[in-house]
Amino acid sequence: MRAAHEAGRLVVQPRMGFSDPARMRRGLAATRNARATTVGTLTLDSYTRVGDTAAVDEALRLGTGINGYPIVNYSREQTREVLAGLHGPGFPVQVRHGSAKPFHIFEALVRAGLSATEGGPVSYCLPYGRTPLDQSVREWDRSSRLFSQLRESGVEPHLESFGGCMLGQLCPPSLLVAISALEALFFHRCGIRSISVSYAQQTHPEQDVEAVAALRALCARLLPDTVWHVVIYTYMGVYPTTDAGSYALLGEAARLAARTGSERIIVKTVAESRRIPTIEENVAALEYASDVAAAEAAVPALGAGAGDRQGGGPRPDSQTYTEAAALVDAVLNLHDDVGQALLLAFKRGYLDVPYCVHPDNMGRTRSFIDGTGRLRWATTGALPIGRVAEASGNRRVTSRELLDALTYIQRTFDDEAFRSPLPG
Template sequence: MVQPRMGMGEAAAMRAGLLAVKRAAADTVGTLTIDSYTRVGRHDAARIALDQGQDLNGYPLPAHPAATTRALLDGVWDDSFPVQVRHGSAFPLPIVRSAIDLGLVATEGGPVSYCLPYSRRPLRESVRDWARCCHLLAQTRTAGADPHLETFGGCMLGQLCPPSLLVAISVLEAMFFHQHGLRSISLSYAQQTSPEQDAEAVAALRHLATELLPDTDWHIVIYTYMGLFPRTPEGATRLLAHSARLAVHTGAARLVVKTTAEAHRIPTVSENVTALEVASEAAARERAAGPPAVPQDTGVLEEARSLVEAVLVLHADIGTALESAFTRGYLDVPYCLHPDNAGRARGFVDRDGRVHWADLGALPLPRSARCLSADRLSASQLLASLSYMAARFDAPVLNRADHTARASDPLEFTK
């Protein structure tokens, strides 16, 4: 199934967007993406923006009357078309409560993955609030609901984060959800810069989930690359198709897509629908091509298992264990500036697109996990790592355009 990142502030526009996604030529999941004011807890500002007719970059769920959102969903949300609330908020309780009141019991997040990248809020407060969110969602089962929570842990600052850490955080957050009562969970992984390494990472994620979530209904969701996106439509479309192939190769159940507008602005509904259909077509072609090759083992599973096990021995309560792990530096997200993150671990992208550890900090990994060739990473090398995918997928288009321009310039032939 394919899913957009899409949200509009005005209810009629949000309804029209969901209907367009539902009617797309693909198996789709609907999304209510929350606006920036609501994400940071500024519900008063969201209400004022609505009253003044301002454009918002998402749907301010708590600011709208419940009757308005019920009317929005009527005839749209049904058994054939699930709708998930996606929000990116370090203050999740008001959003989750509003969603539950409407019967929307599928959402995403996590105590680590929705705290460290998005706020300076103490991790202990995030852990407390997400435990409460899990309990509220789990209680909806008594009314016949089937609550679902997706961990964002496999996506956080992924473009310079070696995959073993993304896998470990995704698994640990899923175990946190399970410990607090959830039984329907999805584990995320964001496409990075090497198809082979990505395939290995998702295989590791699947292996650990099978082992550590035995009585859980879980699936894997892939995110199209979340770093700097290609600027050309051709490059962006090729990258999207690559993410669809990754989803097929790894047996993922769902793909969260990006559009050709990502490098420039918020995409339109039409651009979102096109992205869904392009991804679905690419996935169908890949399925028809036959089974994928078995991913090479370069140690991602071993590293991820070491990180997970080092956290779990710290405390029986997984939330407490996560807090302790960040305090000790056993979990350390490269280039993340949150006060509770040690900030000593570093990653980089090599010439082949694989992400390596440049510095381990206090991560409980063998010294051999560190790439010795990364001793003197420069600022320009880090910037090149960040723009690796944009440059790679735009290059054929830009080179062709440059060649055409040169061929049509009569001065070029006199040089």
């Protein structure tokens, strides 16, 4: 990852996962052979995510489709056959899963010889079900400590926080930045020394640039003895339905990665709003994102220093940084153990995700998209940012406004698609 970044190349990655081993291997091979600097992905199925291995066995027996690679049910030898000749130092493969209770997944990926995965005790709990947060924290602590033991055999395990993608949309950037940084520190305290932090593209390009700079500044402070990098996620909410709109949105994400000096990007395809994409659609997205990022990186930054384009430090008065730092500091002041601090933070409302219905989320915060397209706090609940947040008092968000906000990106980019042709 570092070598690619130093060479000025953005690493591009799909969210690819197939239940059939032969198709999964073809997908990894196509990713590796794409005209881009890539890493591979094994995205697991939803049964494996919740630990329902019996349902996986039944689906495999009947030949019915499942929506990802069932790494726990397949033998170590089967997965190693999928990876043989592909996975290695020049082509890492990351396991993506979505599990709040992932110990069985960590055991399986370690057996298979894999050393990269992602998630987190908050980001893989609150959005995906009703698993109690304290159970998720315990499971992620146990799993991360198991994973860290790979270092004893000379393998450096890598963990990526999914915290910058909470609920995909309508979460103000400062909260995304804070949760991503806190989960990274959680991994660090469990013995992980190779970490990535995530940020999902939101509704306003300049606000996103500010957020990534804030994330970098916080990680530089919290993770001084850790190798870490930033991964940008293409928009995680309601996606454009047109091919041109989809490409335009992916292009904006690639430009964001280039402008902020981010090291890696997770792409989406033209099929995102309709179905699981094909291998060919994934490769097209990888190559397009790589080309756009390379073109953006080659353009001098008008009116900005090199540090701005390469992800330099944020302004001291950055709104996103001020809010995110206040959140992080308040949480860490609750308890010396980061896991316990996270639990206390949600119990007291110091962390509170807008529109999240998980029982352990207080649910007193709300957000809205202002007239410029920026995500802002409508009300901050008990968040410890009352003195610094750009909140609009107790602004009421109507159901109509919420629906409009949920479809804001889809409508914006599909409308633009009618005015612009598909990229050549």
